[in-house]
Amino acid sequence: MSATLLTLSSLSKRFGGLVAVNEVSFQVAAGEIVGLLGPNGSGKTTVLNMISGSLRPTAGSIDLAGARLSGLAAHRIAALGVARTFQLVRILPSLTVGENVLAALAFRSKPLWGREARDRADALLEEVGLAGRGEERAADLTYIDQKRMELARALGAEPRLLLLDEWLAGLNPAELRLGINLIAALREKGMTILLVEHVMEAVRALCGRAVVMNAGVRIAEGATADVLADAEVVRAYLGGADD
Amino acid sequence: MLVTTIINGLVLGGTYALVAMGLTIQYGIARIMNLAYGETIIAAAFLAFVLNGALGIAPLPSLLIAAPAGFALSYVIYGLMLRPLVRRSGGGAGLEVNSILATFGLLFVIQGIMLVLFGGDYISYSYMNFGVDVLGASVAANRLLALVLAVVLGGGLYLLLTRTLWGTALRAVAVAPQSAPLVGIDANRAARFAFALGGALATCGGVVISMYQTFTASSGVIFTMKALIVVILGGVGNLAGALSAGLLLGLVETLVATYVSPGLTLAAVYHIFLGVLLWRPSGLFGKARR
Amino acid sequence: MKSAFVWVALVLVLAALAAAPFFMQAYGLGLLIGLMGYVTLASAWALFSGRTGYISLATVAFFGIGAYMVAAFNEVLPYPLVLVVAALAGLALALVVGLSTLRLAGVYFVIFTFGLAELVRQLVTWYEINVTGTLGRYIFMSLGPEHIYWQLLALAAATLFITWRIDRSRLGLALRVIADDEVVAAHLGINLARTKLALFALSSVIITLVGAVQAPRWTYIEPAIAFNPTVSFLTLVMALLGGASRLWGPVLGAVPLFLLFEWLSANFPNHYSILLGLLFIAIVFAVPKGIVALVETRFRTNERAFRPVAMEAEGKP
The missing domain is CATH 3.40.50.300 (P-loop containing nucleotide triphosphate hydrolases)
Incomplete structure (x- = not known):
């Protein structure tokens, strides 16, 4: 083990x-x-x-x-x-889907910012099945998509x-x-x-x-x-x- | 000297407790953070001053005018100004911000009216201004009366809220506003009533204060501040807490004024406030929230 | 291309404003100084309160401290150093207030700032009476009104520029995350207390500097003048009317309201504060979204921060 x-x-x-x-x-x-x-x-x-x-x-x-x-x-x-998702999904409603993930990248211990961060956020969204949806408002997503986004955010923290x-x-x-x-x-x-x-x-x-x-x-x-x-x-x- | 100081501290503390009870009811039950509260107090002090000077009505009977007036005025203010905000927030948290902002505006309105009517000078009048011997110390009779009134009014209110069905209903709204309708309590009516009751306590407090203190049209802010600190110290919505915290604050303030400097009383109050914020944000007598 | 155009336009506006004193009478310049002061105050206030939702009612506490530092030190220190001293005094007060309240729910901050100006006023009064022995002070400085105006213009431009930079930085994103959900913010690694404190300190220092720069206009100063609560009130109204969470909001609120207030105070000097109060209440009612849209979300999250996450889970008591 x-x-x-x-x-x-x-x-x-x-x-x-x-x-x-x-x-x-x-x-x-x-x-x-x-x-x-x-x-x-x-x-x-x-x-x-x-x-x-x-x-x-x-x-x-x-x-x-x-x-x-x-x-x-x-x-x-x-x-x-340590990163987590929440039992009742907690999105950042006034941010876009991409910014929700960006927030994780920007404040982790090895922060990413700018072009590099946007690319990484796009890649993470693709990984959870939200490819190309970074510009949408997080509040407008369906429940399952919000959960996906929350997972992408958690993964963004590496x-x-x-x-x-x-x-x-x-x-x-x-x-x-x-x-x-x-x-x-x-x-x-x-x-x-x-x-x-x-x-x-x-x-x-x-x-x-x-x-x-x-x-x-x-x-x-x-x-x-x-x-x-x-x-x-x-x-x-x-x-x-x-x- | 010390005995006089302690008695004067209890008098002041009793007044603070009385006034803070009204604010803790308004904030705890009606959920309104009323920044114009002190202006209500000062308005009542002016009322007592006018009634005493112009009409020859002594402060004690003028309580019978001030209390209903405070109740009615607060009732109207709630209905006109605050109820729409409550409805708009739909019980959400926007209410706290909105009520702070709206009553902050109200503060300037009431203060402005008093400035127009009475100017900005210090006001006082003489009422029962003779010494009474208490435990070998001489204490002004008006202060003793103030203490008695604070005890009677505050104690009466306490009994009303804790021993009657009606008081229990009000307190139920404070604890669980959403569930109150389930047991047949009209939360809206209770809130309006609580706000008006708080206003009545403020005006009673104002009359009591005017009997032994000087005041100006712009003293309201300080009274709001002290009442707020007492409320936080005692735990929001906690009447017994407000009583103990009010007495504590009055004692500390009087001791500082006597033995340090009268100019530093607010600084002492803020020290206590800071201490509570850093040590127990839920209040000395409040239940810990975590 | 578009952004280059905006920059050119901004530089032109700035140049035109800087040239204004050459074409103006004393009255007009005095008006412009007051206006520029409030533009800066409202923008600096919004930089913190508009972005965090912590409503500060203590603008004049910092403003007054700035003015008083100038009154106290203008004869012993060179002017630039006087400004530094004033900024440091404002910073110190901001740290005391921020460290003790910003970890707590917004309502404690409101209450604390509500009485702060009065506290500082009493402390200054006490100090002047007991230590220096006089209550009022004179400020004799050879700064012409146009110099005061230029300093304020520079301060206003700097405030807007800093705000613009912050909104586009990681700090700006952190603030938006905090405004949306403090619990999530903390779990993403954002240090809530430090972020808020940094912004509050910055905002407070700017406000202090406005008071310091404007002080020579008074020539005579005493606590009741320097710590006039109307300043806090006006700043709040202007920023809220314009939209405290947007870069240009406070400017847009400050310009019309300042002119209105000038007119009111000239024509209704006795009923001034009544009219102000009514106007403010009207604003709270008439433009609720302009006022609370952002502030509201903050208090909601704040309440959530009060109750631990566990409360929403597993049906805990």
Whole structure:
């Protein structure tokens, strides 16, 4: 197995009296895609938010290749090589599609600007299936295209770790196929991805390993097929969140 | 000396608390950041001055005129000026900007009217200006009356809002304006009522202030500022917080004025404000937002 | 080709404006000085507030500090150094205000700046009474009105040029990203606090310099004159009317409004501030988009920044 990229140790987050994440630990190796699973409210997105710096952990630590992420502001974490998409897609509505991607290029740790940046933005848009649409207003895009643009923006940062928060949710079967292929292509390029996902078809197709959370606690971890067969996991999903 | 200072500080603090309660109601429930709030206070101070001088009505009974007048005026201002902004923002965040800008304009209108009517000089009148012995210190009777009024009015309001069904409804709007209609509360009416109630408190505060302080047509800004700081200190919408923070501010200000320099009171207030912003932006008594 | 034409036209306009004092009477020049002052103030205000949505009500705090620094140092330092001292004083105040408020939601900044001019006025008053012992100061300088005008013209041109450059730079893109969504901005690696602080400092220094350059016009200065809140108010109205997020917006707002205000103050001196206030309220109502289009988006994102991202996810309480 290749080197560990991301390490979470006893990570906890409390909102007032509510413990959203309770002593969660796991690792992600460089080049692998790990699925972070669990029913709604189990704390998956909170974990993602702590990694990206949206939230500060109450306790525990997060390390990325030897650098301590926990406690840093979001922009510092971004500079260390973490990029993400958001559960509810977050576009920059007053900017064009191209500028949305340009923004990622202009403020990453090795910034691009000018002609070079525009070319790179065009290439990224092509990569996610938005070739030639850089001049359109981001707010005018359809939902799926906004998701594509958000992915292009995340990739523009050239992250060492990509966090995808239900990036495949809300897509129709044909779009889902495209989406899975897109992520699979990223895996071929050696990108490390931690994804929160409810779409089990995608998890099975993409993730070599999976971590399952329930009520803020990690309840299973291992090869995806084994984890999904685990009795406790099945119980956590009882009622069939497996959509 | 110290006892007098502390009592004077409590008097001033009581007034601040009273005034800040009105502002915290306007901002917390009606969601209006009212920058013309201090002008309402000063307008009431002028009203008390005129009633006392020209008509011979003492400040205490003139509260019975000032409070309804403040309520009615604020009610009208909300309906004419702010309600359209509320409707336009559709409950969105544009309201905060719009209300800041509109009431900033209103500030200049009210201040301008007062300048035209009364000029820019310092105004004061004499009312119950004799010493009363409290714990061995002599305190002006008008100040003691101011403290009593602040306690009675502020306490009454507190009970009204916390112990009655009607008050609970108002507070419900403050907490969750979107959900209020679900339980049969008309959020619009509640907001207008809250804004008017805040205005009534401002005018009461103005009458109380005029009993023991000098003021000018342009003093409003400072009162708005202090009330805003008390509101932030106490946590937006938090009445008990406003009470404690108001007393604290009044004490600090009086101590600084007595032992350091009267010219540095606003500087002291700003120091407290800075401290709170850096240390606990959600207020000393507010719940932490994160 | 088109842009070359625009540049030539701009240079010609600038030259014509620079030549104006040779063809004008004292009254006309005085008017032009006032106008150029407000053009610069409104543009500098918009450079920060129009692009970040943080509404500053403290223009006159900086303006007044600039004027006071000139009054305090014009007899002991050479003029260029006086301007440097004034700029540094404005910078110091901007850093204090910015460092303590710009990490927080916009409303705290508004409140802080609301009382700031009054605070500075009281502090200066206190200092003058307790330390120097006199309240007013005289400014005797041999600068003719045309020199003041040229300095203001240069400052206005510089402000517009800087704004134009910033809008086209990475900083400009950063500001637009921040205005759209602060959370995304931070996740793209933008240092929100530093970006806002840099812009606020720049804007404040320009405003301070306007006050410093205009100070000799007064000859006598005291806190009530230098820290007149109407200056903050007028600047705000002009920039908002013209469109605070656009390069030429504040200029377009400043020119007609300045002339209107001059006329109002000449004809209705007693009712001036009432009319100003009513006019401002009318502007808020009549041209809401011109006023808030950008500012609005900012406050929305700001509220979002208040609530952590987790709130929209997973049905947290």
